[in-house]
Amino acid sequence: MKPYVVGIDIGGTNTVFGIVDARGAVIASSSIKTLKHNNVEDYLNDLHDGLTRLMEANDAVDKIHGIGIGAPNANFYTGMIERLVNIPWPTPLPLAEMVSEKFGIPVAITNDANAAAIGEMTYGAARGLKNFIMITLGTGVGSGIVINGQLVYGHDGFAGELGHVIMKRNNGRLCGCGRTGCLETYCSASGVARTAREFIELRKDESVLRNLPIEEITSKDVYDAAVSGDKLAQEIFEYTGNILGEAFADFTTFSSPEAIILFGGLAKSGELLLRPIRESMERNMMPQFKGKVKLLLSELKEADAAVLGASALGWEAKAQDK
Incomplete structure (x- = not known):
């Protein structure tokens, strides 16, 4: 199995992303401004550039098992963000599919509180x-x-x-x-x-x-x-x-x-x-x-928690059915 997953936490102000190994160590992380982008295509391009640079710098290209995303009002079943209060993108937004197509990597998405629960179960106080x-x-x-x-x-x-x-x-x-x-x-x-x-x-x-x-x-x-x-x-x-x-x-x-x-x-x-x-x-x-x-x-360390929670979902990500 590929040794890493990516966690992406989308907030109203910043999007934080990181590369995580199976033990829950954050290998590297970075961020972009969410609100800088009035349309989702520009946002995805910026995310792709930032995450690709991070993967290249950490010898993780072609080693990512899946991408997990935590975002407000995100639906695990549909891969959609159903509504956004503070981000001016049209909804419902098929974000899991869009990110998967952009990176060629399986993507799973859920809301931020669910991501925290999965992170805690995978890496934190809820192990076992x-x-x-x-x-x-x-x-x-x-x-x-x-x-x-x-x-x-x-x-x-x-x-x-x-x-x-x-x-x-x-x-x-x-x-x-x-x-x-x-x-x-x-x-x-x-x-x-x-x-x-x-x-x-x-x-x-x-x-x-x-x-x-x-x-x-x-x-x-x-x-x-x-x-x-x-x-x-x-x-x-x-x-x-x-x-x-x-x-x-x-x-x-x-x-x-x-x-x-x-x-x-x-x-x-x-x-x-x-x-x-x-x-x-x-x-x-x-x-x-x-x-x-x-x-x-x-x-979970506060600084890493959002990325860890989302990344834990990456282990569950499945390739999109075509």
């Missing part, structure tokens, strides 16, 4: 686990569900949108998906910032967060304040962790995972977030699941 849920806590809340060693895609390729489980049925926060009360609106990085603004407006407690322009507060500001001992900021993490724990207890009833694995910027908050999640999760857990579900942090 057959049942787990990957939760990405970033700008939004993404998820990938693995049952019996298989990523769950559902009948249409869109299964696993746990960030859009509704946590508050009445007077919930408006979500970008158009619904209200979604988990993402409370427990993403932007959700934490929203909670901070609400707490500051509704309460009288002293807090260093009151010294910041209210609309500019970020989850990092809340974290820094909490670490320095700010009680209001610590309560924001309690509030966030409590909601996540409730959600994880509910998710457990669905697939009985061995572990729930956290990834993303907010997951780096450590015990500030993990302790209230654990306590809330156990408090809300059905009796038969208590004490059985591990809460783990991703073992």
Whole structure:
């Protein structure tokens, strides 16, 4: 078998790509600007040039088994990107087929949260686990569900949108998906910032967060304040962790995972977030699941995680049927 795969992570600003070996070592990586390209043909030409240079420089030409792509709203079944919010390309876009034709290499594509789950199972904290849920806590809340060693895609390729489980049925926060009360609106990085603004407006407690322009507060500001001992900021993490724990207890009833694995910027908050999640999760857990579900942090390095997650899909890539 050819010894390498390529991982491509398409973000709204940058596209990161890298060559990865079977042990999960990133041999080399590079990036291009996604938003520089108003049409997808120019983007593919730029990607082809950048990746070809990388393969030539690392003696990997003709040694690539497959290419895996992680992208927003990408469908594993169809190879299509169904819709794009921040990138001005027409959708649905048959990106897997287009990249495969450009490189002459089999391509598989999925959304970024699913790619993270596959990466964790192939190279990270979920090695050896057959049942787990990957939760990405970033700008939004993404998820990938693995049952019996298989990523769950559902009948249409869109299964696993746990960030859009509704946590508050009445007077919930408006979500970008158009619904209200979604988990993402409370427990993403932007959700934490929203909670901070609400707490500051509704309460009288002293807090260093009151010294910041209210609309500019970020989850990092809340974290820094909490670490320095700010009680209001610590309560924001309690509030966030409590909601996540409730959600994880509910998710457990669905697939009985061995572990729930956290990834993303907010997951780096450590015990500030993990302790209230654990306590809330156990408090809300059905009796038969208590004490059985591990809460783990991703073992993928942040800098390599996007490329590793996408690259893991490259081992599954099949040649297009002609």
